[in-house]
Amino acid sequence: MIHKFEDIPLVSIIVNNYNYGRFLNEAIDSALAQTYPHIEVIIVDDGSTDNSREIIASYGDRIIPVLKENGGQASAFNVGFAACKGEITIFLDSDDALLPHIVQQVVEVFQAQPDLTKVQYQLRIIDAEGKATGKIILDSRFMPSGDLRQFILKFHTYGCPPTSGNAFSSKILRQIMPMPEAQYRIAADEYINNILPLLGAIFSIGEVGGLYRMHGKNNYCRPAEGLEEPERLRKVLLQNVETRTLQREFYNTVYSKNIKEIGKWELGFLKNRVSSLKLEPINHPFKESLLLLCIQGVISSWMTPSMRLRGRLLFSFWFITMFFIPKAIAKPFTETLLYPEERRRLINKVFSRRIQESGVRSQE
Numbered sequence: 001m002i003h004k005f006e007d008i009p010l011v012s013i014i015v016n017n018y019n020y021g022r023f024l025n026e027a028i029d030s031a032l033a034q035t036y037p038h039i040e041v042i043i044v045d046d047g048s049t050d051n052s053r054e055i056i057a058s059y060g061d062r063i064i065p066v067l068k069e070n071g072g073q074a075s076a077f078n079v080g081f082a083a084c085k086g087e088i089t090i091f092l093d094s095d096d097a098l099l100p101h102i103v104q105q106v107v108e109v110f111q112a113q114p115d116l117t118k119v120q121y122q123l124r125i126i127d128a129e130g131k132a133t134g135k136i137i138l139d140s141r142f143m144p145s146g147d148l149r150q151f152i153l154k155f156h157t158y159g160c161p162p163t164s165g166n167a168f169s170s171k172i173l174r175q176i177m178p179m180p181e182a183q184y185r186i187a188a189d190e191y192i193n194n195i196l197p198l199l200g201a202i203f204s205i206g207e208v209g210g211l212y213r214m215h216g217k218n219n220y221c222r223p224a225e226g227l228e229e230p231e232r233l234r235k236v237l238l239q240n241v242e243t244r245t246l247q248r249e250f251y252n253t254v255y256s257k258n259i260k261e262i263g264k265w266e267l268g269f270l271k272n273r274v275s276s277l278k279l280e281p282i283n284h285p286f287k288e289s290l291l292l293l294c295i296q297g298v299i300s301s302w303m304t305p306s307m308r309l310r311g312r313l314l315f316s317f318w319f320i321t322m323f324f325i326p327k328a329i330a331k332p333f334t335e336t337l338l339y340p341e342e343r344r345r346l347i348n349k350v351f352s353r354r355i356q357e358s359g360v361r362s363q364e
Contacts, residue, residue, distance in 0.1 A: 009110070011103050012086030012170070014042045016076040016163075017094035021052040023213065026130070028055075030097035030210075032062060036104040044080040046070050052094075072185030077192075078178040081170075089168045091189065095213045096123070096164040102209030106167040109203050117172045117200040118193075121209030123165045128215035137161050137212055142306040143204035148197045149251070151305075156194065156244060156263020159306060163189040164210045172199055176250070183239050194243055198251050229331075230280040233272055237285055240269055267304050267315060270297040274322050278330045294323040 013031040017024055031041045041063045043056050047070030056065050066083055068075070077091060088110060092098060102121060109119045120143060125135040142159035144151070151158055160166070166189070176199075179191045196202075244262045251259055263269060274293050277284045297319035301312045322330060 008038045009087040009107060010085060011036065011039045011088045011090065011107065011167075012042060012084035013039060013090045013092055013098070013103070014044060014077070014080035014084060015092045015094050016044050016046065016073060016080060017048060017052055017056075018046040018070065018073075018076070019048045019050045019052065020094040021048065021050040021055055023095040023215075024052055024055050026097050027092055027094045028059060028063060030099070031092060032059075033100050034098065034103040035100050036107055039103060040064060040084065040086060042066060042080050042083055044068065044076040044083075046072070046076045072181060073188040074179050074181040074184035074191070077188050078181065081173065081177050084170070087170050089170045089173055090166070091163050091168075091192075092210075093163050095215065096162075097211040097213075098164070099209055099211070103167075105205060105209065109205065110167075110169065113201070113203060115200055116169060116203050117196045118166055118168045119203045119205060120161055120166045121205040122207060123161050123210045123212035124208045126211050126213050128213065130211075130213075133214065136208065137165065140204070140206035143206070144306075145202060145204045147201045152194070152197060152247070153251070153259065153262055154265055155304065156247070156266040156269065158197070159204075160193045162212060164212060166193060168192065168196065169200075172196060175199060176246075180242070183242055191243060191246075195247050195250060198247055199254065230276060230283060233276040233279070234283065234285050237269075237272055237276060240272070265296075265300045265303055267297070267300050270300055271315070271318070274319065275330070275334055278322055278327060290323060294319040 011034075013034075015024075015027050015031060017027075020027075028041065028043065031039070042065075043059075043063050044066045045052050045056060046068060053067060056063070056067075059065075064083065066079055068079055080091070081089060088106060090098070090103070090106075105121070106119045110116060122140060122143070123137045125133045125137060127133055138159050138161055143161070144158055148158050173192070173196070176192065176195050179188065184191050248259050248262050251257055251262070270293060273284075273286065273288065274290065274297060277286075277288065277290050277293065281290075298316045301307070301315040301319070304312075318334070321333065325333060
């Protein structure tokens with residue numbers, strides 16, 4: 001059955017916030033400044049201890065405040081979605097912002113293709129002060145459109161921007177909400193973005209619709225604090241397995257299938273399993289062979305669509321090296337090689353040292 005959107009559907013923008021008072025005004029203002037006229041702005045404050053609640057109160061009845069005790073991002077998503085009335089839902093991180101035109105574009109896409117589960121768009125990266133870095137998440141070549149169900153069965157994931165770069169059909173979203181809270185205190189968008197495309201097609205707008213702020217606390221493009229610690233890796237792996245299980249159950253229920261496994265060739269999952277097994281084989285949550293995982297990782301590096309040649313070579317080299325290198329240097333090797341910000345630091349350090357050495361030689 002085709003989901004019919006009204007001529008002027010209500011769009012709910014749910015801003016989730018925890019102690020980001022220094023950025024909160026910009027997020028709320030960007031939601032209120034949309035050129036599209038029919039919106040509601042819901043601010044979910046997840047137990048902030050800074051000045052966030054004073055900022056929220058200053059907007060009066062222009063917004064819908066939802067104040068709660070701290071429970072994590074999934075909890076904030078659940079509470080905010082329960083309070084919204086829109087036919088389209090956007091979750092906006094409070095350190096990000098939307099461009100004024102994006103809601104209008106999103107509505108037009110949904111009206112043209114009412115069976116879509118979500119619309120996604122690019123985000124321009126800015127720094128803590130709001131200055132553009134010149135980078136975009138994601139390259140439009142890596143943001144697919146259409147029915148991704150078979151793709152997800154093989155790779156589990158797809159080219160998808162972070163939280164603020166997505167707009168969802170509320171009708172479809174209700175099929176998977178509320179979401180598990182204990183497992184998704186952070187990265188709650190992964191639950192929605194990885195499961196929802198199993199229920200229908202998505203559409204990618206090939207232009208920037210929002211701003212993604214890099215301020216030292218983000219997980220994108222650099223390792224989160226402790227990400228390569230074995231305990232954290234195990235937690236991420238178990239969370240990933242739970243998401244896959246939910247995906248598989250949804251797929252089998254909706255399409256009367258008997259799929260037993262989802263995402264066998266997902267590169268990130270293979271990478272985390274190799275890291276966990278290499279660093280602490282005794283506590284690794286699965287019984288598996290490091291050799292077979294590394295071989296599978298190399299194959300996946302060349303199977304995964306929309307990867308540049310240098311990315312395929314980099315991951316292939318990483319999987320091969322992780323099998324042979326001593327455990328003592330596996331963790332720093334991973335952090336330096338696989339995370340763009342860490343690679344950049346290393347390259348800058350090397351070139352800086354060469355320039356200094358060149359200067360010393362020229363003075364001799």
